[in-house]
Amino acid sequence: MAELPSKSKGFIDWYLAVVEAANLTDKRYGVKGMNVWTPYGFLARRALDAVMVREIEATGSQPVEFPTLIPQTEFQKEKEHIKGFDAQVYWVTRGGATELDVPLVLRPTSETAMYPIFQLWIRSHRDLPLNVYQIVNTFRYETKTTRPFLRVREIHFFEEHTCQVNEAAATARVASNLGAFRRMADALALPYVAIRRPDWDKFPGAFYSVALDIPVGEARTLQIGSIHHYRENFSRPYGIEFETADGGKSLVHQTTFGLSERLLGAVVAVHGDDRGVVFPPAVAPYQVVIVPIGGKGANAPVESAQSLATLLRERGIRTHVDVSEDRPGAKYYHWELAGVPVRLELGPREAEAGTATAVDRLGRKSVIGPAELGAAVERTLDEFRGALYEKALAEFRSAFETARHLDDLKATTKVRALSWCGQESCGHQIEQAIDGALLGTPEEEFPFASGDPGPCIACGSSSGTRWALAGRPL
Numbered sequence: 522m523a524e525l526p527s528k529s530k531g532f533i534d535w536y537l538a539v540v541e542a543a544n545l546t547d548k549r550y551g552v553k554g555m556n557v558w559t560p561y562g563f564l565a566r567r568a569l570d571a572v573m574v575r576e577i578e579a580t581g582s583q584p585v586e587f588p589t590l591i592p593q594t595e596f597q598k599e600k601e602h603i604k605g606f607d608a609q610v611y612w613v614t615r616g617g618a619t620e621l622d623v624p625l626v627l628r629p630t631s632e633t634a635m636y637p638i639f640q641l642w643i644r645s646h647r648d649l650p651l652n653v654y655q656i657v658n659t660f661r662y663e664t665k666t667t668r669p670f671l672r673v674r675e676i677h678f679f680e681e682h683t684c685q686v687n688e689a690a691a692t693a694r695v696a697s698n699l700g701a702f703r704r705m706a707d708a709l710a711l712p713y714v715a716i717r718r719p720d721w722d723k724f725p726g727a728f729y730s731v732a733l734d735i736p737v738g739e740a741r742t743l744q745i746g747s748i749h750h751y752r753e754n755f756s757r758p759y760g761i762e763f764e765t766a767d768g769g770k771s772l773v774h775q776t777t778f779g780l781s782e783r784l785l786g787a788v789v790a791v792h793g794d795d796r797g798v799v800f801p802p803a804v805a806p807y808q809v810v811i812v813p814i815g816g817k818g819a820n821a822p823v824e825s826a827q828s829l830a831t832l833l834r835e836r837g838i839r840t841h842v843d844v845s846e847d848r849p850g851a852k853y854y855h856w857e858l859a860g861v862p863v864r865l866e867l868g869p870r871e872a873e874a875g876t877a878t879a880v881d882r883l884g885r886k887s888v889i890g891p892a893e894l895g896a897a898v899e900r901t902l903d904e905f906r907g908a909l910y911e912k913a914l915a916e917f918r919s920a921f922e923t924a925r926h927l928d929d930l931k932a933t934t935k936v937r938a939l940s941w942c943g944q945e946s947c948g949h950q951i952e953q954a955i956d957g958a959l960l961g962t963p964e965e966e967f968p969f970a971s972g973d974p975g976p977c978i979a980c981g982s983s984s985g986t987r988w989a990l991a992g993r994p995l
């Protein structure tokens with residue numbers, strides 16, 4: 522088997538090789554940027570969806586599914602939105618041989634699909650809040666280099682859309698989304714920073730956008746999700762208004778929350794190492810792989826492995842028993858590459874004693890059992906998630922550094938925290954110096970951006986300065 526390139530020597534080469542070697546996706550499909558989900562990759566995706574569904578429904582959101590095609594007439598109602606997506610949409614212009622009267626857009630995101638219907642659903646203040654989400658495929662004609670999970674043209678997309686009674690309620694929904702994401706990221710053991718994007722980089726049509734970013738080395742950042750506050754920017758053109766308690770009319774304030782398969786890409790990027798993928802248990806296709814090790818003719822370990830697997834599956838643990846002909850060493854290599862959190866080795870002696878040797882994907886070994894095997898495996902998975910988070914957090918912390926001068930940004934290998942006065946011209950000077958982007962201002966408390974930021978790094982002004990982050994978005 523070919524050696525994986527080293528992660529530290531070249532992130533992108535390593536990333537592409539590891540996704541390929543772990544067989545998460547097949548990118549040989551005939552449309553560039555539209556990839557095939559393999560069985561193994563699909564299991565990871567389904568587990569990720571389950572995490573998103575659990576956390577968003579805990580905040581009172583309900584599932585919906587809207588059609589894939591959007592009439593051009595609806596798509597063009599909010600002018601910033603259409604301007605932002607114009608270059609990226611796929612058009613459907615014919616049904617059979619007939620030219621369509623109104624061309625249709627393959628949804629790049631679903632504001633313009635949902636909002637004409639929200640306008641019908643919402644009549645009174647009693648219909649609010651409306652919090653709904655869907656997990657569907659969206660389509661964007663990417664012109665940049667496509668990469669599995671990170672930049673694709675057919676996107677596996679999670680989108681929540683909400684209507685609130687006023688601006689304060691919409692702001693509270695943004696905070697609720699941030700809380701839901703904190704719990705999702707915790708399950709994935711992913712440290713991140715929530716950043717309010719500068720005005721020139723917000724979502725087309727938004728009042729403001731909060732992006733969820735992670736550092737991936739060499740000052741690079743990956744946006745893994747976003748939350749937008751729309752105020753009345755969409756409800757006005759779509760006429761989404763309601764009757765207030767005192768009989769007046771008012772427009773709703775809206776928010777959205779978007780995530781995608783990029784989260785899987787982030788899991789690979791952050792946790793993976795030179796031996797392959799490392800899945801946190803929450804999204805691992807198999808959380809446990811049991812490798813029975815028997816001498817010739819000995820079948821006791823296989824039987825024990827099967828009954829242990831049954832016991833674990835009854836507890837909801839995704840378990841696979843590897844009974845292939847390969848030698849144990851080859852099996853270990855394969856499942857490490859595939860990122861399985863915990864491997865259980867079961868030889869004749871263990872089978873007889875009712876124990877198993879557990880080896881987690883960080884290489885930590887323990888003997889579990891004979892009593893409470895199921896609980897012991899659960900505990901091992903939990904501890905693994907905790908250790909994975911600690912490791913990721915140490916790398917996260919070392920990815921940032923404070924900058925005091927524009928010169929600090931040149932050729933930097935760190936994402937930089939700096940003082941910014943808020944002016945767009947200074948923002949662009951910062952972007953030029955780092956050869957990247959002013960990511961924005963941290964939305965929540967952030968260790969690298971506390972205390973007095975001092976004078977603006979670009980113009981030297983001390984008035985109205987705030988902490989900002991600058992890096993090189995992937």
Ligand SMILES: [Zn+2]
Pocket residue numbers: 941942943944947977978979980981982
């Ligand atoms: Zn300035």
